[in-house]
Amino acid sequence: MAPNLECRMYEAKYPQVDAAVMIQVNSIDDENGAYVSLLEYNNMEGFIPVTELSNRRLRSIHKHVKVGRIEPSLVFKVDETKGYVDLSKRRLSPEDIQACDDKYNKSKLVHSIMRHVAETVNIDLEELYVNIAWPLYKKYGHAAEAFKIIATDSDLVLDSLAPAVSEEVKECLIKNIRRRMPVQPLRIRADIDVTCYHFDGVVHIKDALRRAEAAGNDECPVKVKLIAPPRYVVTTQTLDKKQGISILSEAIKACKEAIEKSKGKLVVKEVPRVVSEVEDKMHADQEKNEGVMSSGDEGEEEEEEDTGLGDVDVENAGQGIIVD
Missing domain, CATH: 3.30.70.1130 (EIF_2_alpha)
Known part of the structure; x- marks a missing residue:
């Protein structure tokens, strides 16, 4: 049976309020706002109210959001009971945008490597995240930083994950990291x-x-x-x-x-x-x-x-x- 290759990038199921996240616009309601997917949270649905699109008066909502566009947005409300996440574009600072871009690019690379390993060794992606990526996020701030170390000194990082991670998974992970994250010798x-x-x-x-x-x-x-x-x-x-x-x-x-x-x-x-x-x-x-x-x-x-x-x-x- 094929493994499940769908999983959020971070351990927390929902983003925190005031966190900048990367979204993709799915559809636009001219009267109310834009429906989006939170890319780092397994495409969880979010909503940007029309009042949160800009600090200026809107003449056309389509000048501020376009279907298919990927961009940062700031979380200002989370209702975990109903599964609602409300976001804002107007509250984003230039620093928020830069930090979100940097974090997302690193997370996307980690996710790509993890997904390829899961597919190669025929294991559910979330299981790999539970045993590898999420513990590394906690210890190193971002799993990508741990992956950089693995590229040159794998034992230093991976030994702390044993015995939850098999040798087959470790070898596949190291191989993919070294192929996707070339480093200076x-x-x-x-x-x-x-x-x-x-x-x-x-x-x-x-x-x-x-x-x-x-x-x-x-x-x-x-x-x-x-x-x-x-x-x-x-x-x-x-x-x-x-x-x-x-x-x-x-x-x-x-x-x-x-x-x-x-x-x-x-x-x-x-x-x-x-x-x-x-x-x-x-x-x-x-x-x-x-x-x-x-x-x-x-x-x-x-x-x-x-x-x-x-x-x-x-x-x-x-x-x-x-x-x-």
Whole structure:
């Protein structure tokens, strides 16, 4: 049997008074007003009295409402017993309109994803809302904000929903979110010190750093950048936080094993972690200053870039290396 794919977007059955909601005009009564559907409430019927269409005197109601038009409207009366919702256009402020547009667009995206998941796994849409979307609205303010987190770190959000949500539903939800809500990859970095005080130490360091880069893959490439000897930063970008941290950990392990075979040393100064855009810029500025200090009169200034070992030249990598 086909699942029921009809459901309101929010847990509350009726909107609150003074809330801005998105409506679609169904029909117009020239004498009384307009009959509308509340799109976020499973097309619940509402009514805009003619006196609530405009602050100005109306010459023609059709200049203010048109059948089929979708626009915000403000709730000013709710009768849950009779199921009546009265709305107003004239009481809307520009801020109400903007907030309603933003909320509706996010809610519509969430609803589309939830509906597709319900159809794919053959489950009633309201059941999915009860177990997933409505709890996320409560916890994150809007389910769309939770979906953004799921796109990059699904366990952080979905583990709190278990066991009500099956693995099949989780996998389908994650797949749809990542397809419909593309996000910027997470930037993950680790800071390491690599030294080698033996003959051909420069060569051994470069070989060890190449081993680190080789630990990456197409989905999670690893890059190494020289900051100031012996400090290097190892980075990757990925949509999967767990995978990114795991890959960087493996990269550091491979680098450590390689340099220790050559009687060198690797010390982890900062373990793999996600860095925000603000932190990333802060690190880049700090590393730029360190680069200036370490370059002396040569005036070399470099911001951190994902350019790989091309930046690890023999002369710079060899600073601080003592040849026996």
